[in-house]
Amino acid sequence: MIDRHRVGQIEITRIVELNEPFLTPEKMFAEATPEAVAPHLEWLLPNGMCPDSGRLILPIQTYLIRTPHHVALVDTCIGNHKSMAGFKRWAGRDDQQWLAQLAAAGVQPEDVDFVFCTHLHLDHCGWNTRLVDCRWVPTFPNARYLFAKDEYAYAERRAREEADPVFAENVLPVMEAGCGELVAADFVLNEHLYFESTPGHTPGHVAVHLQSADHHGVVTGDLIHSPLQCHHPEWNFLYDEIPELAQRTRRAFLERHADAGTLVLASHFPSPSVGHFLRHGNAFRYRYVTD
Numbered sequence: 468m469i470d471r472h473r474v475g476q477i478e479i480t481r482i483v484e485l486n487e488p489f490l491t492p493e494k495m496f497a498e499a500t501p502e503a504v505a506p507h508l509e510w511l512l513p514n515g516m517c518p519d520s521g522r523l524i525l526p527i528q529t530y531l532i533r534t535p536h537h538v539a540l541v542d543t544c545i546g547n548h549k550s551m552a553g554f555k556r557w558a559g560r561d562d563q564q565w566l567a568q569l570a571a572a573g574v575q576p577e578d579v580d581f582v583f584c585t586h587l588h589l590d591h592c593g594w595n596t597r598l599v600d601c602r603w604v605p606t607f608p609n610a611r612y613l614f615a616k617d618e619y620a621y622a623e624r625r626a627r628e629e630a631d632p633v634f635a636e637n638v639l640p641v642m643e644a645g646c647g648e649l650v651a652a653d654f655v656l657n658e659h660l661y662f663e664s665t666p667g668h669t670p671g672h673v674a675v676h677l678q679s680a681d682h683h684g685v686v687t688g689d690l691i692h693s694p695l696q697c698h699h700p701e702w703n704f705l706y707d708e709i710p711e712l713a714q715r716t717r718r719a720f721l722e723r724h725a726d727a728g729t730l731v732l733a734s735h736f737p738s739p740s741v742g743h744f745l746r747h748g749n750a751f752r753y754r755y756v757t758d
């Protein structure tokens with residue numbers, strides 16, 4: 468599945484690794500109840516929710532960004548042959564279609580200049596590396612991989628304290644190959660690309676902003692998981708690490724970008740994922756670009 472968008476001179480292509488039902492809203496968000504979800508079924512079904520299981524459909528995807536100067540990837544999905552401590556159903560994948568989509572979009576691994584990770588959970592940094600002769604090596608040999616410092620420290624800590632394999636498989640090999648760099652959470656690459664600190668889902672989570680003249684876009688990462696949270700910004704996702712901070716960050720982000728013309732490149736919103744935040748009563752709603 469490929470589709471393209473534009474922010475001024477910047478071209479954006481979605482590279483979708485998986486697009487599957489995940490969990491029911493009640494499981495994903497502790498505060499969600501069937502009564503609270505009911506008014507939204509009309510727009511959720513069938514693209515955003517599996518009609519049979521009632522589980523929300525959650526794509527795992529990368530945003531390929533082409534500025535006039537660079538090729539960048541924001542988040543790199545699950546990847547192949549990963550151990551996946553808590554998510555065995557995504558472990559040991561052996562599927563070349565993500566790389567094939569990248570190629571279909573005109574990009575070979577050698578062409579990538581930058582890799583950004585909004586955060587270092589297992590579905591956002593998997594293709595950072597691939598297994599070659601039993602060793603993890605950077606998938607994009609010519610890229611600079613930029614990690615927010617606090618997020619890197621968090622991933623390193625999880626590896627130590629929870630034996631989480633993500634750091635050893637997806638992050639450390641990049642650093643050891645000399646391709647990684649630690650940057651501040653408000654890092655500015657150039658006039659087109661910069662980070663915004665958006666902590667809560669993880670301690671060092673960043674959103675990645677795209678700017679071209681007056682045009683503005685942003686890759687959300689996991690500061691928001693579902694358009695349901697536009698209506699209920701207070702609903703925290705099951706895996707939000709610092710729930711109270713996640714809530715504050717999400718609400719402030721929605722306030723800032725609603726009705727502001729920002730093209731929202733949502734990481735896990737159902738396809739086509741891309742759209743705009745609009746104000747709606749005391750909260751917000753989401754309008755997909757195709758609507």
Ligand SMILES: [Zn+2]
Binds near residue numbers: 735
């Ligand atoms: Zn995620």
